[in-house]
Structure formats: structure tokens, C-alpha cells
Amino acid sequence: MVTKQLRDLPENADLRRADSLAREIFSDVANKWALLIIEALGERTLRFSEVRDEVEGVSHKMLTQNLRMLERNGLVDRKVHPTVPPRVEYTLTEPGRALRATVDAICGWTHRYLGHIEAARGRFDE
Amino acid sequence: MVTKQLRDLPENADLRRADSLAREIFSDVANKWALLIIEALGERTLRFSEVRDEVEGVSHKMLTQNLRMLERNGLVDRKVHPTVPPRVEYTLTEPGRALRATVDAICGWTHRYLGHIEAARGRFDE
DNA sequence: CAGCATCCCACAAGATACTG
DNA sequence: CAGTATCTTGTGGGATGCTG
Numbered sequence: 163m164v165t166k167q168l169r170d171l172p173e174n175a176d177l178r179r180a181d182s183l184a185r186e187i188f189s190d191v192a193n194k195w196a197l198l199i200i201e202a203l204g205e206r207t208l209r210f211s212e213v214r215d216e217v218e219g220v221s222h223k224m225l226t227q228n229l230r231m232l233e234r235n236g237l238v239d240r241k242v243h244p245t246v247p248p249r250v251e252y253t254l255t256e257p258g259r260a261l262r263a264t265v266d267a268i269c270g271w272t273h274r275y276l277g278h279i280e281a282a283r284g285r286f287d288e
Numbered sequence: 289m290v291t292k293q294l295r296d297l298p299e300n301a302d303l304r305r306a307d308s309l310a311r312e313i314f315s316d317v318a319n320k321w322a323l324l325i326i327e328a329l330g331e332r333t334l335r336f337s338e339v340r341d342e343v344e345g346v347s348h349k350m351l352t353q354n355l356r357m358l359e360r361n362g363l364v365d366r367k368v369h370p371t372v373p374p375r376v377e378y379t380l381t382e383p384g385r386a387l388r389a390t391v392d393a394i395c396g397w398t399h400r401y402l403g404h405i406e407a408a409r410g411r412f413d414e
Numbered sequence: 415c416a417g418c419a420t421c422c423c424a425c426a427a428g429a430t431a432c433t434g
Numbered sequence: 435c436a437g438t439a440t441c442t443t444g445t446g447g448g449a450t451g452c453t454g
Contacts, residue, residue: 184398185344187405192320192394210416218311221448226417236408247415248454257401264397267390268318272310275383279313282362336436347428352437373435374434 190235191261195220195228200258201265203238207253237261316361317387321346321354326384327391329364333379363387 190196195217202208202216214225229252232238237258243249254262316322321343328334328342340351355378358364363384369375380388 180402183402183406184395187398187402188324188394189320191398192318192323194315194318197318198314222417223447223449227447234409234412235405236412237405242416245415246454248417250416257397257404260401261394261397264390264393267393268314268387269310271383271387271390272313272317275386276306276309276313278383279361279363280309283360286360286362348437349427349429353427368436371435372434374437376436 187235190231191237193228195224196232197265197268199225199228199232200237200254200262201269203252203254203258204262205254205259207251210250210252213252232258313361316357317363319354321350322358323391323394325351325354325358326363326380326388327395329378329380329384330388331380331385333367333377336376336378339378358384 198217198220199213202213208216210225210229213229214220214222217225220228229238229240233240235257236255239253239255241251241253243251324343324346325339328339334342336351336355339355340346340348343351346354355364355366359366362381365379365381367377367379369377
């Protein structure tokens with residue numbers, strides 16, 4: 163995201179476009195389900211129902227929506243096998259795997275600071 | 289987060305507690321506004337209104353809520369100056385700064401793959 | 415099995431107004 | 435200026451049912 167000062171200069175129309183696109187992508191990606199799905203996929207190829215089982219608490223609908231969104235942004239590859247019953251497999255693409263690295267970092271952060279955070283909550287909630 | 293197999297064994301009650309706590313924290317933190325606020329704070333100390341100006345599009349209410357949440361989890365430090373008019377300053381704590389590093393990574397990722405993503409969207413939307 | 419459509423409710427979040 | 439409270443609305447997201 164670019165700085166506020168740049169944002170309003172007319173001559174930087176393309177920068178502003180890139181910026182708004184970046185915000186859009188950020189909003190797409192910075193949400194709980196999307197990140198958990200990416201984390202669940204990891205290096206593996208999973209069927210729809212397998213992803214559902216991996217991502218605890220996700221509803222059928224949320225899963226479909228987020229998988230579509232991730233597919234649209236080119237983060238997951240969706241492969242439909244024309245069999246009966248249908249078999250649909252999802253795999254992270256290269257950009258998806260790159261993002262997963264940062265999700266891993268967040269997970270690592272979470273575990274690292276679990277104690278800190280629990281303590282902070284205790285203090286705050288008193 | 290631990291694996292599914294562990295999750296249901298009674299003897300792993302503390303592991304399960306840690307896991308549910310981790311999920312809770314992840315849900316708190318993996319949301320657009322929280323991440324944008326953390327990014328906006330960076331290394332600086334900002335007043336409430338300054339954060340509002342930095343984080344484009346955030347409403348007064350969302351900002352207060354998220355700042356409270358971040359404070360509760362010990363990611364930001366809130367300092368109230370008992371002056372008239374009041375002056376309230378927010379600063380990232382050490383855990384907060386550590387998380388910011390990962391937010392930076394996401395921002396970096398966004399810019400790095402902007403082109404890929406735009407192209408993928410074009411293909412998908414056809 | 416996976417996906418889509420429909421219905422519906424709860425809650426997220428905006429707008430507004432009032433206080434220290 | 436920052437925060438809280440109240441009211442209202444839009445929409446996220448669950449439940450259900452139908453199709454290829």
C-alpha cells in the first residue's frame with residue numbers, strides 16, 4: 163500500500179489502481195477461513211470433503227465461497243474429475259504456497275506468544 | 289494447532305485448551321482491521337485519531353473495538369494522558385511488533401504477486 | 415460428492431448522540 | 435479528543451433442499 167500523500171495525486175492513477183487492488187486482495191486474504199484453508203492444504207492435494215474435515219468448524223457454504231475466491235485469485239488450483247460421483251481436488255499454486263509460508267509464520271507467532279497473551283488477558287479482564 | 293487425532297483424547301486436556309486458545313487468538317488476529325491497525329502503528333506511537341487517519345476506511349467503532357481487543361491480548365499498549373482534552377496513545381508491544389513482521393510479509397506477498405493475481409482474475413472472470 | 419439456490423436469522427458494523 | 439451507548443440496517447453465514 164502506498165502512502166496517503168501519493169494517493170490523491172492525479173498523475174499517480176496507476177499507483178492508486180495498484181493500491182486499491184492490493185487492498186482488495188488483502189481483504190480477501192486476511193480472513194480467518196481463507197487462511198485456515200491455505201494452512202490445511204499445505205503441500206497436499208485434497209478433495210473438497212477432505213478440506214472440510216481438516217478445517218474445523220467451516221460450513222459447506224463458507225468452504226465453497228472461500229475456495230472459489232482463492233481459485234479466482236489464483237491461489238489454489240481446482241481440478242474436476244469427470245467421474246460419478248464427481249471428484250474435485252484442490253492444490254495450492256505457487257503464489258498460494260508463498261502465502262502459506264506467511265500463514266505458518268502467524269501460526270508460529272501464535273504458539274510463541276500463547277503464554278504472553280493469556281497473561282495479558284488475565285490482567286485486562288480483572 | 290494440534291492434529292485432529294490428539295484433539296479428542298481426554299488425557300490431552302491441556303493440549304486441547306492450548307489449541308482452542310490458539311484458535312481464538314488466530315480468529316482475533318486474522319481479520320482485516322486488526323492487521324491494518326498493527327501495520328499502521330508500526331514502530332510509532334499514535335493517538336487514536338492518528339490511527340483513524342492512517343487506517344483508511346475504518347469507522348470510529350471498529351477502531352475502538354479492535355484497539356480494545358489488541359490491548360486485551362497484549363499486542364498494543366494504551367496510554368491515557370489525563371489532560372483536557374484527553375490524549376490517548378497507542379504503541380505496539382513486543383508481541384505486537386513480532387506479529388507486525390508477519391503482516392509485513394503478507395503485504396510483501398501482496399505486492400509481489402499483484403500481477404499474478406490480476407491475471408488469474410482476468411482468466412477466471414472471463 | 416460437490417455445487418448451487420433459497421430462505422432466514424443473528425450479529426457485524428454504520429450513524430448518531432451524549433459524556434468526561 | 436476519546437469513549438460509550440443506543441438504534442438501525444446490511445449482510446455474513448447457517449440450514450435445507452435440489453441437481454449432475
